[in-house]
Amino acid sequence: MKVSEEGRERMRQAQLNGNNWMRGRTKENHPNWKNGVHRNKHCGKDYEEWRTAVFERDNYTCQKCGKVGGRLNAHHIKEWAEYHELRYELDNGITLCETPCHKEIHYTPI
Incomplete structure (x- = not known):
């Protein structure tokens, strides 16, 4: 969609x-607020703290x-979706x- 110079100036103003x-x-x-629940599991303080703790424990080294x-x-050994109680367990x-x-674990052909 092209916007005229006049239209751009109105938007800028x-x-x-x-x-x-x-x-x-x-x-x-916010109209899309969902009580702090994120659609993306990788958002949020709990996930970020868990991820950092996993990296630090493993010295930022691939364990494979x-x-x-x-x-x-930071890969969940027991699946995120099925083991709610283990989501943030180190x-x-x-x-x-x-x-x-990591790609081999998730994208191995059947």
């Missing part, structure tokens, strides 16, 4: 004047191939490099 319909609509006031650093994933996590180790 609206932003500069602070005419934003979402201003002040955060958390409970021994690669240090790089793109690492013993239910393992550090894996993204490629190939």
